Amino acid sequence: MGKSSVVINFPNPSRIYDASRHCVCFWGYDNSREIAFLVDDAMLTKLNPDMGSDEHALLAAFDRNRDRILELARSLYSGGPQNRYTIA
Incomplete structure (x- = not known):
């Protein structure tokens, strides 16, 4: 399956902060x-350098940059057996 034929959708707006990761x-x-995507703290801080680094601030940074993050996720996703991707 070529990358151009792979389609990933994001119908669920849910997101959570995982403090352990x-x-x-x-x-x-x-x-x-279902494919899991993880956006690390450093990436969110790069997108919003003036924000704090607590859970609330990181979730707000994700929400502000959701469209950009989803585009990054689409570009990373290649189909196949992998079911977790990290955006760093």
């Missing part, structure tokens, strides 16, 4: 397959 997690779907 220092990232915000969200999910995309390739047909009925």
Whole structure:
């Protein structure tokens, strides 16, 4: 399957902060397959350098940059057996 034919959708706006991994997690779907995406704290801080680094600030940074982050996720996703991607 070529990368150009792979489609991932993000119908669920849910996201959570995972303090143990220092990232915000969200999910995309390739047909009925759920794919996890993790955006690390450093990436969110780069996108919003003037924000704090607590859970609330990182979730707000994710929300402000959701469209950009989803585009990054689409460009990373290649189909196949991998079910977790990290955006760093």
